[in-house]
Amino acid sequence: MPNRNDYTIGWICALSTEQIAAEEFLDEEHQAPEDVPPTDSNHYTLGSIGKHNVVITVLPCDEYGIASAANVATNLLRSFPNVRIGLLVGIGGGAPSEKHDIRLGDVVVSAASANAGGVFQYDFGKTIQGETFQNTGFLNMPPTVLRTAVSSLRTQHKRKGHRLKEEIDNVLKKNKRLQREFGRPPAESDRLFRPSVIHNPGKCASECAQDKSNLIMRCERIEDEEDDPAIHYGLIASANQLMKDASIRDTLSAEKDVLCFEMEAAGLSGKAMQR
Structure with a gap:
């Protein structure tokens, strides 16, 4: 099982379409984490690009905007405490x-x-x-x-x-x-x-x-x-x-x-x- 402390790059997508594109560009996909805190409502995909371990997540379906993105980011940082760089990539x-x-x-x-x-x-x-x-x-x-x-x-x-x-x-x-x-x-x-x-x-x-x-x-x-x-x-x-x-x-x-x-x-x- 992957160690959540090993992930240093956070990648947030607003739409599932964007998440599909993000996951396709992973060089390697890792096993899904099983020890995420129960208070974290995000769903994560783990993987690597080059030497960097990346955690990808997406906003809830039909939820958009600044407040939703902030909530997703807060949960990600709580579950992956060593993330140092956050990226929002999408349309x-x-x-x-x-x-x-x-x-x-x-x-x-x-x-x-x-x-x-x-x-x-x-x-x-x-x-x-x-x-x-x-x-x-x-x-x-x-x-x-x-x-x-x-x-x-x-x-x-x-x-x-x-x-x-x-x-x-x-x-x-x-x-x-x-x-x-x-x-x-x-x-x-x-x-x-x-x-x-x-x-x-x-x-x-x-x-x-x-x-x-x-x-x-x-x-x-x-x-x-x-x-x-x-x-x-x-x-x-x-x-x-x-x-x-x-x-x-x-x-x-x-x-x-x-x-x-x-x-x-x-x-x-x-x-x-x-x-």
Whole structure:
């Protein structure tokens, strides 16, 4: 039976889809722990990536947001006391702009700047001077070892490119049942609508996309020109509500240079997952 004290990396997923992807990238999967305290409601998958022992867990079904993520993180740290680095890896809503050519399937890495962490929390419920959101605080600065690793990877990828597509393709070849759901969608399915477009839920693809004036036209990526998927480094915005308003998205993106939006990362601030 694995020793819970041997695990130093915590990996939290918001959705089961994200958990499946996380587990597929383990180099080795370990036996499930049997001595987790009865007060811990999390379900864990243990394994290793390289020399690192990793514990993966997921938020409860149909529970989202900052409070749920904080509760999961607190339980994880209690059951795995030697976890020193916590990662939240999953799906986010991109904020493409003229400055940042973010496409469907790209990767955004939270990157700290100045004296602030790479994630900040905002609140839809508070209105300041006519705006519909308020910055309520930054996530704590990530550990130095993590920031150093990100800088090193960023340099390496800039010089030599990365192998993300190759690694993803290898995983899908090994587990063919995942190919339909986890394969990269075709480029033509990546439609960027103008912020002013009001979408009809459930009929967007058949109605909104038919009118080409609703779309922002973008040049196709040339395979030899850029890595695919592209990796972007910068600020991630986190709130308890799903970002559904493109105008607010673009305003916040322009003011704060936000690259993507999500709903759980701010729950890992303070006591949770940062030691």
